[in-house]
Amino acid sequence: MASPHSSSTAFGPSAEALRMRPNAIRALAALIGRPELISFAGGVPSPATFPRAQIAEIASRLILDEGDRVLQYASTRGNARLAGAVVDRMRRAGVAWASREGTILTSGSQQGLDLVARVLVDPGDVVFVELPSYIGGLAALWAAGAELVGFGLGSDGPDLGALEARVGETLRAGKRPRAIHTIPTFQNPSGITAGGEARANLLELARRHDLVIIEDDPYSEVYFGEEGKPPPPIAALAGARERVVYLGSFSKVLCPGLRAAWVAGDPDLCARLELAKEAADLCSSTLDHAIVAEMVDGGMVDGRLPAIREFYGERCRAMLEALERDAPEGSTWTRPTGGLFIWVTLPERVDAGARLHAAVEAGVAFVPGAPFFVDGGGSNTLRLAFSKEDPRRIAEGMATLLKIFAE
Amino acid sequence: MASPHSSSTAFGPSAEALRMRPNAIRALAALIGRPELISFAGGVPSPATFPRAQIAEIASRLILDEGDRVLQYASTRGNARLAGAVVDRMRRAGVAWASREGTILTSGSQQGLDLVARVLVDPGDVVFVELPSYIGGLAALWAAGAELVGFGLGSDGPDLGALEARVGETLRAGKRPRAIHTIPTFQNPSGITAGGEARANLLELARRHDLVIIEDDPYSEVYFGEEGKPPPPIAALAGARERVVYLGSFSKVLCPGLRAAWVAGDPDLCARLELAKEAADLCSSTLDHAIVAEMVDGGMVDGRLPAIREFYGERCRAMLEALERDAPEGSTWTRPTGGLFIWVTLPERVDAGARLHAAVEAGVAFVPGAPFFVDGGGSNTLRLAFSKEDPRRIAEGMATLLKIFAE
Numbered sequence: 001m002a003s004p005h006s007s008s009t010a011f012g013p014s015a016e017a018l019r020m021r022p023n024a025i026r027a028l029a030a031l032i033g034r035p036e037l038i039s040f041a042g043g044v045p046s047p048a049t050f051p052r053a054q055i056a057e058i059a060s061r062l063i064l065d066e067g068d069r070v071l072q073y074a075s076t077r078g079n080a081r082l083a084g085a086v087v088d089r090m091r092r093a094g095v096a097w098a099s100r101e102g103t104i105l106t107s108g109s110q111q112g113l114d115l116v117a118r119v120l121v122d123p124g125d126v127v128f129v130e131l132p133s134y135i136g137g138l139a140a141l142w143a144a145g146a147e148l149v150g151f152g153l154g155s156d157g158p159d160l161g162a163l164e165a166r167v168g169e170t171l172r173a174g175k176r177p178r179a180i181h182t183i184p185t186f187q188n189p190s191g192i193t194a195g196g197e198a199r200a201n202l203l204e205l206a207r208r209h210d211l212v213i214i215e216d217d218p219y220s221e222v223y224f225g226e227e228g229k230p231p232p233p234i235a236a237l238a239g240a241r242e243r244v245v246y247l248g249s250f251s252k253v254l255c256p257g258l259r260a261a262w263v264a265g266d267p268d269l270c271a272r273l274e275l276a277k278e279a280a281d282l283c284s285s286t287l288d289h290a291i292v293a294e295m296v297d298g299g300m301v302d303g304r305l306p307a308i309r310e311f312y313g314e315r316c317r318a319m320l321e322a323l324e325r326d327a328p329e330g331s332t333w334t335r336p337t338g339g340l341f342i343w344v345t346l347p348e349r350v351d352a353g354a355r356l357h358a359a360v361e362a363g364v365a366f367v368p369g370a371p372f373f374v375d376g377g378g379s380n381t382l383r384l385a386f387s388k389e390d391p392r393r394i395a396e397g398m399a400t401l402l403k404i405f406a407e
Numbered sequence: 408m409a410s411p412h413s414s415s416t417a418f419g420p421s422a423e424a425l426r427m428r429p430n431a432i433r434a435l436a437a438l439i440g441r442p443e444l445i446s447f448a449g450g451v452p453s454p455a456t457f458p459r460a461q462i463a464e465i466a467s468r469l470i471l472d473e474g475d476r477v478l479q480y481a482s483t484r485g486n487a488r489l490a491g492a493v494v495d496r497m498r499r500a501g502v503a504w505a506s507r508e509g510t511i512l513t514s515g516s517q518q519g520l521d522l523v524a525r526v527l528v529d530p531g532d533v534v535f536v537e538l539p540s541y542i543g544g545l546a547a548l549w550a551a552g553a554e555l556v557g558f559g560l561g562s563d564g565p566d567l568g569a570l571e572a573r574v575g576e577t578l579r580a581g582k583r584p585r586a587i588h589t590i591p592t593f594q595n596p597s598g599i600t601a602g603g604e605a606r607a608n609l610l611e612l613a614r615r616h617d618l619v620i621i622e623d624d625p626y627s628e629v630y631f632g633e634e635g636k637p638p639p640p641i642a643a644l645a646g647a648r649e650r651v652v653y654l655g656s657f658s659k660v661l662c663p664g665l666r667a668a669w670v671a672g673d674p675d676l677c678a679r680l681e682l683a684k685e686a687a688d689l690c691s692s693t694l695d696h697a698i699v700a701e702m703v704d705g706g707m708v709d710g711r712l713p714a715i716r717e718f719y720g721e722r723c724r725a726m727l728e729a730l731e732r733d734a735p736e737g738s739t740w741t742r743p744t745g746g747l748f749i750w751v752t753l754p755e756r757v758d759a760g761a762r763l764h765a766a767v768e769a770g771v772a773f774v775p776g777a778p779f780f781v782d783g784g785g786s787n788t789l790r791l792a793f794s795k796e797d798p799r800r801i802a803e804g805m806a807t808l809l810k811i812f813a814e
Contacts, residue, residue, distance in 0.1 A: 017526040052474035060467040067459035071662035119424040255478035257693030285692040286664030
């Protein structure tokens with residue numbers, strides 16, 4: 001962090017600051033963020049799915065008619081209409097225990113992860129995370145002082161034998177196993193979805209070791225066709241109420257620039273999350289949450305889901321077709337039925353990161369898989385996001401990319 | 408935190424969660440938030456100052472024309488146009504060292520306080536805070552594990568003798584004096600402004616003991632008449648660059664529901680704040696910051712400052728006149744030349760909090776002073792916000808309130 005600008009020691013970092021780790025993907029931004037590239041890198045929703053006209057109309061109307069409210073501070077708990085709609089949504093997903101007192105609206109799911117980490121995790125606690133996992137989730141847990149221990153993912157979700165072994169090792173090392181972070185549906189980065197039985201078994205393992213499950217679920221509404229519909233969330237299973245904290249988001253089904261997400265969990269936990277949010281930012285953007293409340297409660301988000309599913313499904317199929325056609329021998333890849341990502345495992349000797357420069361020079365960007373692994377593995381893996389490019393450019397970019405990996 | 412809903416121990420709080428304290432003012436919300444009251448309680452800007460039509464027009468235009476950008480994730484550092492305007496603003500205020508690398512945009516100043524506390528303060532560090540001080544600042548510092556030690560405020564700002572004594576006691580107790588949190592201009596809750604000499608002496612004291620100064624400055628542009636113009640910020644003094652981190656905000660000069668504020672400081676510190684913000688919420692509301700960028704960079708915020716100053720100045724005068732006329736014998740009060748607040752000290756035997764119910768029953772709300780003191784003092788004090796009511800209602804409410812205190 002040295003800089004020619006600084007000549008003082010007064011600003012020395014706290015222990016927490018020293019725990020924070022630069023996001024390896026953001027560090028690649030200068031390389032993979034070039035606008036002229038065919039990009040499979042950025043894991044963000046396509047702006048083509050943003051309903052601009054509706055949002056513009058609602059924003060303008062809310063500011064003119066209700067500016068006293070939507071331009072003023074909000075309560076920390078947030079917009080009551082949006083919270084009510086979230087409770088309805090949770091119940092519809094099978095989470096019968098969802099309640100207003102058990103719901104906190106946040107400025108994106110990242111804030112939810114940060115608040116949950118802050119109120120549940122003490123420095124040195126062990127949190128079990130998927131191999132690979134979402135880097136933003138890891139960042140929030142690291143900041144809170146968690147020691148992160150990875151467990152593998154199979155095609156049906158968590159490798160429970162590996163997780164059980166990691167818990168045993170943690171206990172024998174005299175450490176405190178605290179929680180499991182999981183993205184059970186259309187996982188970022190792998191696209192893997194845990195089956196119904198795997199979910200039940202994960203909850204049973206958590207119960208046996210008195211672990212909290214942090215269920216991070218931003219993608220579950222983005223499924224492709226009825227056959228792609230995922231099982232109910234872990235939060236909906238019997239006994240989940242006592243140990244699952246659930247994070248949902250509107251970023252992928254509406255847009256992420258309006259920062260609107262939620263945490264659903266035990267009401268006492270939510271009371272602590274509310275205190276933590278009060279210290280963290282007092283309240284979310286009043287305007288953002290008011291707009292999202294109108295869109296969600298007015299049925300405009302649900303009304304657009306079929307089109308969004310079709311939009312990403314078509315792109316996913318185009319990418320899978322390219323892989324079937326041209327993937328180098330010895331590679332494997334996931335076949336997601338929703339979400340934004342496909343995960344490719346190249347033959348073991350191939351270092352995906354080492355091919356990134358060649359790919360970018362040839363006009364295609366991707367994200368190497370290694371930064372998603374807390375155990376130092378994954379050098380022969382990569383994440384491909386099919387959210388940004390249209391099917392024609394996906395075919396074109398994949399042909400280029402797979403040629404580079406075949407070399 | 409007991410609740411009939413909870414039957415699990417899995418969600419036991421972290422040490423950080425146990426450090427978080429409920430906001431004593433928010434706990435009074437049910438009492439002082441009744442809409443029919445003449446309210447001197449809420450320390451929030453008046454919606455009458457929000458430029459609805461301008462904001463509605465800009466919001467609608469940005470969403471329609473630039474929806475791809477303003478509805479998408481932003482970078483963690485935030486909107487470049489807004490950051491540039493902030494640097495200009497800081498330089499205009501005399502902070503010659505202000506730079507783009509030394510600026511982080513945040514979701515309100517509360518987020519800035521939280522990030523600064525997280526990256527600078529270790530549990531057990533002593534942070535010196537004003538008596539009285541802003542409760543949100545205290546909350547962020549407590550969450551980070553700071554031990555808060557108070558120093559008094561005189562009519563010209565910090566009591567430096569008291570502060571020096573507290574630093575000495577801290578060192579003798581083997582604790583680490585880390586930082587001073589100060590709101591030098593139109594302080595919340597007291598309305599006090601530190602003079603130029605007091606600012607220089609505070610910086611000199613901080614230099615001598617190698618303390619960081621957290622300069623929390625949301626009100627300095629809201630001054631009443633040229634004679635009310637405050638001295639330059641502490642950040643503008645020679646040597647400030649090495650130990651001052653400055654927090655500014657658009658909440659009081661535009662509106663707080665668009666969450667837009669900034670931290671200016673050492674570039675290395677800002678690199679750490681950026682990492683902390685990435686873990687905390689990835690990015691602020693893209694739409695909020697794009698709207699505020701247009702307003703600020705387009706001169707619409709500066710253009711409205713004279714009217715905002717006049718608006719609050721008239722209300723402040725009305726409240727001061729009422730105090731001159733009817734304050735009970737033995738009371739004193741501050742005579743702010745800016746901001747939103749007047750601070751009243753009643754005769755020592757009078758417990759302001761004990762009169763709150765009677766005041767509310769008579770139709771007037773205020774905030775008792777005690778929660779603003781980390782040392783348990785202030786029972787005979789209260790904060791009066793002149794921001795919400797018009798001069799006629801201020802006169803009416805003050806007559807009622809001062810009668811109650813005279814009893």
